[in-house]
Amino acid sequence: MSAEPSAITTPLSNKHFDVDRAFVMISLTIPVIGLLLFFVYPLAIVFLRSITEADGGLGLGNYAHVLASKGFWRATGHSLHMGLATTAISIGLGFVIAHALHRCAFRGKVLIRAAIALPLLAPSLVQGLGLIFLLGRNGLVNKWFDLGLDIYGFWGLLIANIFYALPQAVMIIGATLTLSDARTYEAAEVMGARPIRQFLDITLPNAKFGVLSAAFVVFTVTITDFGNAAVIGGDYSVLATEIYSQVIGQMNFNMGAVVGIMLLLPTVASYYIERLAQKRQFGSHAENAVPFVPTFTPARDLPMAAASFLIAALIAIVIVVVVYASFVKLWPYNFGMTVKHYDITLAGGYAPLWTTIYISLAAAIGGTVMLFLLGLGIRKAPDAIAKAVYFFSVMPAAVPGMVIGLAYVLTFNSTATPLYLLYGTATLLAVCNFYHYHTQGFLTAMTGFRQVPSALEEAASCLGSSMTRIAIDVVAPYVTPMLISIFFFLFMRSMVTLSAVIFLTTPKMTVASVTIMRLDDAGLTSQAAAYSTCIMLIVGAALMMMKYVFYRMDKRSTLGTVV
Amino acid sequence: MYLNVQNLTKTYGNFYALDNVSIGVESHEFVCLLGPSGCGKTTLLRIIAGLTQSNGGEVRLLGENLVNLPARQRGFGIVFQSYSLFPNMTVAENIGYGLKIRGVLKADIQARITSLLGTIKLPDVAERYPWQLSGGQQQRVALARAIAVDPRLLLLDEPLSALDAKVRGELRTEIRDLQRSLGIPTLMVTHDQEEALTLADRIICMNHGRVEQSGTPEDLYLRPTTRFVADFMGVSNLIETRYVRECLPALLENRPAGEDDAYIACIRPEQITIIADENGKATVRAISFLGNLNRFEVTYPAGRLIVETHGHINVSEGQRVRFEIRPEDCSWVVSGAV
Numbered sequence: 050m051s052a053e054p055s056a057i058t059t060p061l062s063n064k065h066f067d068v069d070r071a072f073v074m075i076s077l078t079i080p081v082i083g084l085l086l087f088f089v090y091p092l093a094i095v096f097l098r099s100i101t102e103a104d105g106g107l108g109l110g111n112y113a114h115v116l117a118s119k120g121f122w123r124a125t126g127h128s129l130h131m132g133l134a135t136t137a138i139s140i141g142l143g144f145v146i147a148h149a150l151h152r153c154a155f156r157g158k159v160l161i162r163a164a165i166a167l168p169l170l171a172p173s174l175v176q177g178l179g180l181i182f183l184l185g186r187n188g189l190v191n192k193w194f195d196l197g198l199d200i201y202g203f204w205g206l207l208i209a210n211i212f213y214a215l216p217q218a219v220m221i222i223g224a225t226l227t228l229s230d231a232r233t234y235e236a237a238e239v240m241g242a243r244p245i246r247q248f249l250d251i252t253l254p255n256a257k258f259g260v261l262s263a264a265f266v267v268f269t270v271t272i273t274d275f276g277n278a279a280v281i282g283g284d285y286s287v288l289a290t291e292i293y294s295q296v297i298g299q300m301n302f303n304m305g306a307v308v309g310i311m312l313l314l315p316t317v318a319s320y321y322i323e324r325l326a327q328k329r330q331f332g333s334h335a336e337n338a339v340p341f342v343p344t345f346t347p348a349r350d351l352p353m354a355a356a357s358f359l360i361a362a363l364i365a366i367v368i369v370v371v372v373y374a375s376f377v378k379l380w381p382y383n384f385g386m387t388v389k390h391y392d393i394t395l396a397g398g399y400a401p402l403w404t405t406i407y408i409s410l411a412a413a414i415g416g417t418v419m420l421f422l423l424g425l426g427i428r429k430a431p432d433a434i435a436k437a438v439y440f441f442s443v444m445p446a447a448v449p450g451m452v453i454g455l456a457y458v459l460t461f462n463s464t465a466t467p468l469y470l471l472y473g474t475a476t477l478l479a480v481c482n483f484y485h486y487h488t489q490g491f492l493t494a495m496t497g498f499r500q501v502p503s504a505l506e507e508a509a510s511c512l513g514s515s516m517t518r519i520a521i522d523v524v525a526p527y528v529t530p531m532l533i534s535i536f537f538f539l540f541m542r543s544m545v546t547l548s549a550v551i552f553l554t555t556p557k558m559t560v561a562s563v564t565i566m567r568l569d570d571a572g573l574t575s576q577a578a579a580y581s582t583c584i585m586l587i588v589g590a591a592l593m594m595m596k597y598v599f600y601r602m603d604k605r606s607t608l609g610t611v612v
Numbered sequence: 613m614y615l616n617v618q619n620l621t622k623t624y625g626n627f628y629a630l631d632n633v634s635i636g637v638e639s640h641e642f643v644c645l646l647g648p649s650g651c652g653k654t655t656l657l658r659i660i661a662g663l664t665q666s667n668g669g670e671v672r673l674l675g676e677n678l679v680n681l682p683a684r685q686r687g688f689g690i691v692f693q694s695y696s697l698f699p700n701m702t703v704a705e706n707i708g709y710g711l712k713i714r715g716v717l718k719a720d721i722q723a724r725i726t727s728l729l730g731t732i733k734l735p736d737v738a739e740r741y742p743w744q745l746s747g748g749q750q751q752r753v754a755l756a757r758a759i760a761v762d763p764r765l766l767l768l769d770e771p772l773s774a775l776d777a778k779v780r781g782e783l784r785t786e787i788r789d790l791q792r793s794l795g796i797p798t799l800m801v802t803h804d805q806e807e808a809l810t811l812a813d814r815i816i817c818m819n820h821g822r823v824e825q826s827g828t829p830e831d832l833y834l835r836p837t838t839r840f841v842a843d844f845m846g847v848s849n850l851i852e853t854r855y856v857r858e859c860l861p862a863l864l865e866n867r868p869a870g871e872d873d874a875y876i877a878c879i880r881p882e883q884i885t886i887i888a889d890e891n892g893k894a895t896v897r898a899i900s901f902l903g904n905l906n907r908f909e910v911t912y913p914a915g916r917l918i919v920e921t922h923g924h925i926n927v928s929e930g931q932r933v934r935f936e937i938r939p940e941d942c943s944w945v946v947s948g949a950v
Contacts, residue, residue: 069682502694502696504692504694504696505696505698507661507663507683507690507692507696508690508692508696508698508754508757509684509698509709510662510663510682510683510684511661511662511663511683511684511686511688511689511690511758511767512684512689512709512710512713512757512758512761513684513685513687513710513713513714513761514684514713515684518713522698522701522709523698526698526699526700527699527700
């Protein structure tokens, strides 16, 4: 061996330089074009349509019209009222459960965790269905006690929304509670602070931003949700149902666009405040914190455990009753078991279910590839470009599904551009789902990319790797766990989402969650329950598969620090 | 010069990370870039590697300008402080990675891996993953990975800093032996002067983005030219010109011409002899026993001295002494006060 260049040390040929630049260009350009075409452009169309008047001219006539209508103000008032009530209760209950899970010592936490994972498995209208089986006109409670309860309207919707949003509040608040450092509590203890003082002086102030963040998420989820409002809202109209009735009921697209823009204002504001809160939260986290390990304290733990089990049981019962009802002969008169409700012929039978699986797979695979490319590209892009791309990439989470769906129908159901060809195809539904959930996937991907040590890429570069090779040999192994999460996240959300796709389904091309709504509309509540059960089975299986994949990866993990 | 770096400048905003730096490495030489953190040594190494762009200047290898050549085409080997082994690859795959990229035949790669594992004295770890190795073992593998491709230049970025003292000592010797036997021109960044003194053929001492002094370890230790180098390369006693003229005139012999403030005399602690003397101008303030040597803290009218002796000498704390310095043991350094 010598220092002189030998055969294998000859520098690799110069063409790689251009290949690298092309690689960055492509990996950045394709996802960016996607974002512009399938997110920014349709939103611009919504805005444009909202200021297009009946005679074709531009103006604020639609706004004036909407603002002058009683229906709009009623729906807005209802949405805000509902949003605030749901938020207040969900945050209160959510804090109790999160605190019980992370700061109290008792057995059976896994049951609580399982119960709060349930709502993620089903479309948001399942809470509504469950409540109808329990408290509706033909519900168990009315049958047993004959109270003449009417669950449709404010109270039914409030309960449904709380049960749907509560798990998300628990997760966000729980995340902030796990961050704090046990040593601060030890210090307080040594200084003589009683447990209640420690809670008031340390726990609460530290959870402040997490609670704020959770509040904004719950508020947004509630005012933008369509499923439960459609199933159990009754005459209690909210903005989401108002858009639906303007567009689908009265074919009044421009008015729908105006209501959409109105719905966008509070969600965008709430989204950005939430992100600010999140940044503050993570800014206060110490790098080498010692995790807090609770010891059993009866006075604190027994009431907390009881409250948590009660709430978790209610969340679970509302969903389990749907599964149970799907097997009952004639709710609530004949509780004999049957599978006849699974013989669904109306509303396309099981075809929409298969379509939904196909769409969800397409959204998951395509979305994962796109986000991998975007992650690669954004790292190598000049700062200014990276910032701009980042800005657009995190925007979709601020846009309610109803508005995205409306934007798509306005954009793709218009013969003005060749994009019309996509209308009514499964492809467009998959694309819509991907961009609807783009932000969450993107942020997960960025977390993965941030874990790749730059020294590793540099080492590979010095050994002669091109960027393509670095992407495959160095980056991919690090981000694989995140890509798997993104894949399953996109799949599971696509399986259950309703709000965006409701506008895009046609008689020939429809999805499972819409079918449930149609079955329920037709009074076939038991069949709707059966259909919901099928979706929950598939999504539950996907969740199990994801856990299994991570379990296997953990066992033979070569990436000691990852996952 | 094999590697020739000319007038390199790198700025971050108004901050000069490198200010017109010129250095060179001969074809079989082991050169250490030594300096405190933030002195620009790592930036210099990264620019030579092609991992960072400079704002101006040249990097030439055998006359070829490397400025526009991306890192992967330079054919260099690099070892980082953080080991930076690919966590998803086995030890063998890590070492063979550079060869695989170059399209070397599988059998040849295998042979090279086996031979290198022998060289780094880890013949049995080929199928293990990095996380199954200790820090020292990982760094050996990283070294093998870097030299597997017969690099034109070996770059070591603080390769020993993350290791504990004992492993560091062993690996230091191994790196030195390996470099000598392979004759690979090597540039190592370190902030540890002892490491630089034992490893390097030549040390380039840097401060504030500039080269302070370049020379053999003996040069830098015994004949520092700037006050910074004198301080950084171990303990130094600095004596003002005015006092030297008054009390130690013999030392003025090799003083460069210049105002009193321009240069200052620098004497290493072991080059001062102290002798008990009731009429001496100095006083012993403290004595520390350091095993193989004794350290004396001595005050004299113009300040304080550190003196080290091997073995015991007959003085005690509080005693009056005089001190002697041979003219050839005194080097005059730019005081930096000007």
